Amino acid sequence: MERLTDRILAVADAHPDATALIFRGERTGYGALAQRARALAAAVQGTAAPVALHATKTPGTVAAMLGCLLAGVPYVPIDPSVPAARRELLLRDSGARLLLVDDGAPGVRPPALDGSSAAVAVPLGRLEKEAPRGPADGEPSGIANILYTSGSTGRPKGVLTTHTNAVTFLRWAQDLIGVRADDVVACYAPLHFDMHVFDLFGTLSRGAAVLLLDDRTILFPEAVCRVLREEGATSMYAVPSAWIGLLRSASLAEGGLPRLRTLMYSGEEFPVPPLRELAALLPQAGIVNIYGPVETNAVTALAVRPEHLRLDRIPIGLPFGDSKVFLIDPAGRVLTEPGAEGEIVVHTATMCEGYLGDPVMTAASRITVESGGETYETYRTGDFGTWDADGLLHFRGRRDGRIKTRGFRVETGEVEAGLGTHPAVEDVVVSTRPHPERTHELIAFVTLRTPGSLASAELVAWCRKLLPAYMVPRELRILDGLPRTGTGKADRVALKQLAAVPEERC
Amino acid sequence: MSEQRIVLESVLDSLREVIPGRPELAPDTELLDSGLLDSLGIISVVAMLETSHGVEFPAELHAPETFTDPTALAGALTGVLAAVRANGEERTPS
Numbered sequence: 001m002e003r004l005t006d007r008i009l010a011v012a013d014a015h016p017d018a019t020a021l022i023f024r025g026e027r028t029g030y031g032a033l034a035q036r037a038r039a040l041a042a043a044v045q046g047t048a049a050p051v052a053l054h055a056t057k058t059p060g061t062v063a064a065m066l067g068c069l070l071a072g073v074p075y076v077p078i079d080p081s082v083p084a085a086r087r088e089l090l091l092r093d094s095g096a097r098l099l100l101v102d103d104g105a106p107g108v109r110p111p112a113l114d115g116s117s118a119a120v121a122v123p124l125g126r127l128e129k130e131a132p133r134g135p136a137d138g139e140p141s142g143i144a145n146i147l148y149t150s151g152s153t154g155r156p157k158g159v160l161t162t163h164t165n166a167v168t169f170l171r172w173a174q175d176l177i178g179v180r181a182d183d184v185v186a187c188y189a190p191l192h193f194d195m196h197v198f199d200l201f202g203t204l205s206r207g208a209a210v211l212l213l214d215d216r217t218i219l220f221p222e223a224v225c226r227v228l229r230e231e232g233a234t235s236m237y238a239v240p241s242a243w244i245g246l247l248r249s250a251s252l253a254e255g256g257l258p259r260l261r262t263l264m265y266s267g268e269e270f271p272v273p274p275l276r277e278l279a280a281l282l283p284q285a286g287i288v289n290i291y292g293p294v295e296t297n298a299v300t301a302l303a304v305r306p307e308h309l310r311l312d313r314i315p316i317g318l319p320f321g322d323s324k325v326f327l328i329d330p331a332g333r334v335l336t337e338p339g340a341e342g343e344i345v346v347h348t349a350t351m352c353e354g355y356l357g358d359p360v361m362t363a364a365s366r367i368t369v370e371s372g373g374e375t376y377e378t379y380r381t382g383d384f385g386t387w388d389a390d391g392l393l394h395f396r397g398r399r400d401g402r403i404k405t406r407g408f409r410v411e412t413g414e415v416e417a418g419l420g421t422h423p424a425v426e427d428v429v430v431s432t433r434p435h436p437e438r439t440h441e442l443i444a445f446v447t448l449r450t451p452g453s454l455a456s457a458e459l460v461a462w463c464r465k466l467l468p469a470y471m472v473p474r475e476l477r478i479l480d481g482l483p484r485t486g487t488g489k490a491d492r493v494a495l496k497q498l499a500a501v502p503e504e505r506c
Numbered sequence: 507m508s509e510q511r512i513v514l515e516s517v518l519d520s521l522r523e524v525i526p527g528r529p530e531l532a533p534d535t536e537l538l539d540s541g542l543l544d545s546l547g548i549i550s551v552v553a554m555l556e557t558s559h560g561v562e563f564p565a566e567l568h569a570p571e572t573f574t575d576p577t578a579l580a581g582a583l584t585g586v587l588a589a590v591r592a593n594g595e596e597r598t599p600s
Contacts, residue, residue, distance in 0.1 A: 221541065223568065406544065460529070469540070469542065472527070
């Protein structure tokens with residue numbers, strides 16, 4: 001079995017002086033990175049539980065990821081900006097005993113833990129000093145990492161990705177993108193996103209340099225544009241809202257990004273008009289649309305050509321690598337005729353192992369389908385699509401409560417569950433409205449056990465203590481009663497219409 | 507109220523307007539690492555302050571150091587206002 005670190009260590013042995021990481025103008029060579037990763041691997045090897053990472057986007061966190069992979073211990077990257085209650089929940093759920101913190105990076109402080117999980121926060125610097133000497137190969141776990149994503153029942157789900165899943169994904173991505181040793185690949189997405197697998201390991205496997213755009217810089221399109229230009233970035237993989245932000249920065253319009261040769265996006269649909277504008281500003285860059293949930297990493301891909309930019313919506317493209325993509329009807333039958341709409345399911349070597357500690361949900365996420373006399377175990381994306389006459393897949397939305405906002409996947413049910421834990425809340429429905437840059441905004445409708453007992457600001461503050469910032473409703477309206485359908489359920493259609501009209505600020 | 511105080515109050519007002527749920531904010535409330543401001547929030551706050559004070563934030567202020575907390579933002583705005591006065595280019599607030 002090839003492990004994620006095999007190629008990276010081979011590059012480090014052959015070219016120790018080549019630049020592996022660029023961070024705030026400072027360079028880390030492959031040799032130095034591998035040495036740090038080996039020291040950290042020696043310190044964590046043999047740990048039975050996964051190792052959690054306070055995933056600040058810094059060279060130390062990258063070394064810690066590589067160290068875990070090398071030691072055969074799954075890592076769990078945790079968004080450093082989440083509220084404490086959320087961090088504790090992920091630590092408890094993952095069973096992690098260690099939360100590694102890159103204390104050497106400026107401004108990074110170990111978060112205080114309340115003792116409700118088995119984890120202790122350990123600064124990387126201390127771990128490196130205490131690392132025992134010796135070979136770093138323990139009995140390796142097949143699991144590379146556990147990435148948490150929003151769960152519709154109110155609890156986040158830990159997606160188990162194996163080394164084989166990730167290595168296969170990177171091999172197919174390399175066929176598509178062709179990362180070269182002289183590339184500078186910008187890492188835009190936060191490190192708890194699945195995109196880090198391509199950004200870090202896809203790049204380092206090829207001897208190229210990763211340009212780490214730190215967690216604060218990515219909030220400032222002008223600053224991002226400046227760094228991309230100064231460091232000569234040749235490739236960047238980011239969600240459409242990030243690219244649209246860049247498009248609006250004055251410096252992109254003035255000087256473009258002359259060295260950028262690949263513009264990759266995924267995570268949500270790219271509206272065609274801004275993509276057209278970007279293509280015009282960056283005429284030398286190839287555009288690649290990658291589609292797929294974290295459970296499979298990628299399902300389809302499309303090299304976007306000028307004719308696609310003339311369509312109303314960009315197709316999501318062709319099956320990724322050797323994967324087999326099917327559309328099925330509600331009875332599970334495979335649909336093949338162009339234009340017929342069905343749920344997108346995929347049979348692929350990149351399909352994750354399942355959800356941590358939840359075999360029931362893992363089983364529910366899969367379905368066996370028959371096609372051409374063969375049966376295939378597939379992952380159900382819950383997304384709907386159609387084939388066109390050229391064999392390209394087109395995305396047609398979802399029929400449940402999962403949405404994307406700025407590329408983050410959110411189950412509205414999880415936000416409802418969070419609000420529902422407030423003792424004053426009687427009932428809650430979280431709806432959405434489309435937004436040109438955030439894709440969707442969350443609007444919560446709440447009824448109270450005692451009318452007038454609470455202001456909406458208090459409930460938003462409650463959400464802020466429980467949920468990541470992107471799950472906090474943009475607007476929260478307290479109603480006397482929720483509109484009901486004939487069967488007595490909350491009328492989500494009526495509420496969606498209500499949500500479409502922004503509330504007047506008083 | 508001192509000018510410093512007035513500028514800080516106007517910064518706090520704009521932030522409360524932009525951040526969902528009009529949260530309680532102190533002069534040293536962390537704005538970026540906490541996720542209170544996203545990139546569109548930053549753009550909105552800048553636009554509000556530019557309109558209410560009749561100034562423009564130069565490109566070099568569109569950087570993390572300007573937005574770490576309300577005090578930092580008020581300091582940056584004070585600098586912009588002083589520069590405008592020094593140049594005698596103050597426009598009528600719209």
